[in-house]
Amino acid sequence: MHLDAKVHQYDFTVVSNERVGDGIFRLVISCPELASLILPGQFMNFRVPGDASHIVRIPLSFASSDAGTGTIELVYAAVGEGTRRLSLLEAGDGSDLLGPCGHGWNVRPGGRALCVAGGVGVPPVLAAARALVQAGRTVDVVLGAQTASRLWGETDALALGAGEVIVCTDDGSYGMRGFATIAVEKLFSANEYDLVVTCGPNVMMGAVARIAEDAGVECQASLERMMTCGFGACSTCNVAMRAGGYKACCMDGPVFDAKEVAW
Known part of the structure; x- marks a missing residue:
């Protein structure tokens, strides 16, 4: 198997990372290149800094993207070591991710x-x-x-x-x-x-x-x-x-x- 040709590595910067519930966080990142490409239902694979031994990326879906501002909004639960470290990132922090990954929703006009x-x-x-x-x-x-x-x-x-x-x-x-x-x-x-x-x-x-x-x-x-x-x-x-x-x-x-x- 090989990485899908459409998937690339992008740098991102944290805009905000706020707690919105019990162990639930809302993360907004700046990633202009990906914000204009990613489609609803696709996901990103994040490299979370802080532990060099953690080589596995964290897959996260997103709630919205804005090509105009170059931002992507995600909401995630801090349930393990990787997402716990992700919850500690602050505005201005950065890392890299892989995306856009997978196949998203088949969105088309229709009824209700x-x-x-x-x-x-x-x-x-x-x-x-x-x-x-x-x-x-x-x-x-x-x-x-x-x-x-x-x-x-x-x-x-x-x-x-x-x-x-x-x-x-x-x-x-x-x-x-x-x-x-x-x-x-x-x-x-x-x-x-x-x-x-x-x-x-x-x-x-x-x-x-x-x-x-x-x-x-x-x-x-x-x-x-x-x-x-x-x-x-x-x-x-x-x-x-x-x-x-x-x-x-x-x-x-x-x-x-x-x-x-x-x-």
Whole structure:
């Protein structure tokens, strides 16, 4: 395997890196070359400074990019040593990244679309929602989190001009109490959709995919896997396919046709 020819290494500078929730951080970087190239649903592989022994890059999706300002906004959870060090970067700090990586959302004009995100799956879903709104669609958004302190993205969804925005928390500390799939079923009973996009916990995405398939609605899912190398060589991010065999999340995804995935 080899690095995709369209993927290049870029230097970036931190514009801001702020805590927005319990272990959740919003990072804005300046990377003008990539900001004009990266598409919703693609990701970047970051080299995080601070530990020379940490040779594995960190794959992160993004919430928005602005070619005019040359900036890219990401939201991530500090869950390991690499992301913990990433959370310590301050404005003016810099490093390098690889991008744009993978295949993103298939965004096109159409009817009403539903965007469903859970946990740290919010950024790529918001990127999809923004692109779908720009394509002229009416877009509803469902956001799910364990608790209010782990929630992010509700104001961003409203700001991008989405239709109905429903927030769910497992413990009822914000919005609707219960899983995001409850809100999905509610919206499906009230509206007609021709597209669903989703990212979040695998169990949630599998349930959303089944709801969409039963209704005969196209569903695209951005999968979360341990993408160790980011270019298909290590086989740690394999995705089992319904038809048999596996595909690499980093190269063939991260966005897949949900009905092709063996949930």
